[in-house]
Amino acid sequence: MTSQPKLGPVELPDTRARHTVEQLLQGSGVTLNGNAPHDLRVYHPGFFSRVLRHGTLGLGESYMDGWWECDRIDEMAHLLLRQGLGAHAKTRADRLKYRLQAGVMNLQSRARAYIVGKAHYDLGNDLFERMLDDTMCYSCGYWKDADSLHQAQVAKLDLACRKLQLEPGMRVLDIGCGWGSFAEHAARHYGVEVTGITISQEQSELARRRCAGLPVEILLEDYRDLEGTFDRIVSIGMFEHVGHRNYATYFDTVQQLLADDGLFVLHTIGSNTSEISADPWIHRYIFPNGVLPAIKHIADASERRLLMEDWQNFGPDYDKTLMAWLTNFDTHWPEIADRYNERTRRMFRYYLSVCAGAFRARDLQLWQVVYSRQRDRRYDAPR
Template sequence: MTSEQRIAPLALPDTRARRVVEDLLKDSGVTLNGSQPWDLQVLHPDFFPRVLQQGTLGLGEAYMDGWWECERIDQLAHKLLLHGLGERAHTPSERLMYRLQAGFFNLQSKTRAYIVGEAHYDLGNDLFERMLDPTMCYSCGYWKEASNLHEAQVAKLDLAARKLQIEPGMKILDIGCGWGSFAEHAARHYGAEVTGITISKEQAALARERCKNLPVDIQLADYRDLEGRFDRIVSIGMFEHVGHRNYRTYFDTAAGLLDEDGLFLLHTIGSNSSEISADPWINKYIFPNGTLPSVKHIAQASEGRLLMEDWQNFGADYDRTLMAWLGNFDAHWHEIAANYNERTRRMFRYYLSVCAGAFRARDIQLWQVVYSKGRSGRYDAPR
C-alpha cells in the first residue's frame, strides 16, 4: 500500500446512514475499515450520507475527493457486483433523469459527437502513451495465447484482420480509428489502404504521425458524413458512443459503405440488459453520452441491413487488459504528474479499477461481430 493508503481510517460514526451502508454490505465480503485489500477505508464523516444520496456518482466523486481509500478497488467492485449492489447503487432520480434525457434528446447527435473526444480522448497523449502499450490500442486485448499486454493487443489486431480476410490493396474503413493502431497494422502487415476516422483532434494528430509513409488517411470526421465504397469496414471500441437512437443509422451507414462482397467487423463492449442507462460517474467523468448496447439492440439494428456471420465474446479478457493499463498508469504517473492534478490521477485509478471489477464479475461483455451482405458463401471465423 502507498503512504496515502495507510492513512488511519475514520472512527465510524454511529449514524443511520452508516448502519444502512453496513446492512447493504452484509454478506458481500467487504468490511468497512477492515484489514483485507478490498475493504473500504472511510476517511470522511459525510461519506455515508453522500453515497446513499448520490449512488455511484457520489461513491466515485468521494474517492476523487479523498474521502475513502481501498488498496484493491477492482476487488471491491467485483465483490459488490457479485453481491448484487450494481443495480441498487443507482438512485431512482438518476435513472429517471437519464431516461428522460435519452428519450427526448439525441445525446449522440452529429452536433454532440465531438464532446467525448474533447472530454476524454483529447485529455493528453502523454497520459495515454504511458498507460497503453506501443500499439496504442485503447480497447480489449486478446489474451488467448498472450503473456503480456503488448502481445494481447497485437493478437487482437491480427484476430480482427484475419476475420476480415484482408488482402493486399483492399480499401479498408476504420470507424473510430483512435491513435491509428488497426490502420497501421492493416497497412503495414496486410498491404491494405486504410481510411481512418476519429472525433478526437489529439488522436488524429498522433495517428497521422504513427502512420506516415503508409497508405493511411486519417480524418477528423463523424461516421454519418462518410461517402464511398470499401472492401472491408472495422470499428473497434467506437460503437459505445453511438447511442440507441442512432443504431439503425449506424448500420445503414455501414451497409451503404460496404462493398457487395465485403465484410464488416464490429468490436464493442456490451450490456447484459437492454435497459437504456448509463453509470452517472462514467458518464460525467470518462465517456460523456456513452451507452452500452445489448445483444437485442445490435440484432434489431442490423437486421435487414447486414447478415451476421460470427459473434465472439471475450469480455473476460478486458479484466486483464484494464489491470495491465492500471499497472502502466501507476508505474509511469511520476513522469507526467506535473501535467495533471491529483484528482485526475484518482479519477483514472478509479475508472480502470472499477471497470476491471465489472468485467471480472461478467457484468459487462466484449463482443466481436462479423457481418457480410450474404453474397460470398460460407464464412469460417478464425479464433
C-alpha cells in the same frame, strides 16, 4: 474539497446512513475499515450519506476527493457486483434523469459527437501513451495465447484482420480509429489502404504521425458524413458512443459504404440487459453521452441490413487488459504528475479499477461480431 490526511480510518459514529451501508455490504465480503485489500477505509464522516444520496456518482466522486481508500478497488467492485449491488448503483433520480435526457434529445447527435473526444480522448496523449502499450490500442486485448499486454493487443488487431480476410490492395474503413493502431497494423502487415476516422483532434494528429509513410488516411470526421465504397469495414471500441437513437443510422451507413462482397467487424463492449442507461460517474467523468448496447439492440439494428456471420465474446480478457493499463498508469504516473493534478490520478485509478471489477463479475461483455452482405458465401471465423 481537499483530500483527508491518511493517518488511519476515522472512528465514525453509528449513524443511520452508516448502518444502511453496512447492511448493503453484508455477505459481499467487503467490510468497513477492515484489513483485507478489498475493504473500504473511510476517512470522512459524510461518506455514507453521500453514497446513499448519489449512488455510484457519490462513490466515485468521494474517492476522487480522498474521502475513502481501498488497496484493491477492482476486487471490491467485483465482490459488490457479484453480490448484486449493481442494482443499487444508480439512484432513482439518476435513472429518471437519463431516461428523460435520452428520450427527449439525441445525446449522440452530429452536433454532440465531438464532446467525448474533447472531454476524454483529448485529455492528453502523454497520459495515454504511458497507460497503453506501444500499439496505442485503447480497447480490449485478446489474451488467448498472450503473456503480455503488447502481445494481447497485437493478437486483437490480427484477429480482426483475419476475420476481415484482408488481401493486399483492399480499401478498408476504420470507424473510430483512435490513435491509428488498427490502421497501422493492417496497412503494414496486410498491404491494404486504410481510411480511419476519429472525433478526437489529439488522436488524429498522433495517428497521422504513427502512420506516416503508409497508405493510411486519417480524418477528423463523424461516421455519418462518410461517402464512398470500401471492401472491408472495422469498428473497434467506437460503437459505445453511437447511442440507441442512432443504431439504425449506424448500420445503414455501414451497409451503404460496404462493397457487395465486403465484410464488417464490429468490436464493442456489451451490456447484459437492454435497459437504456449509463453509469452516472462514467457518464460525467469518463465517457460523456456513452451508452452500452445489448445483444437485442445490435440484432434489431442490423436485421435486414447485414447478415451476421459470427459472434464472439471474450469479455474476461478486458479484466486483464484494464489491470495491465492500471499497472502502466501507476508505474509511469511520476513522469507526468507535474502536468496533471491528484484528482485526475484518482479519477483514472478508480475508472480502470471499477471497470476491471465489472468485467471480472461478468457484469459487462466484449463482443466481436462479423457481418457480410452476401448470402451465397461460407464464412469460417478464425479464433
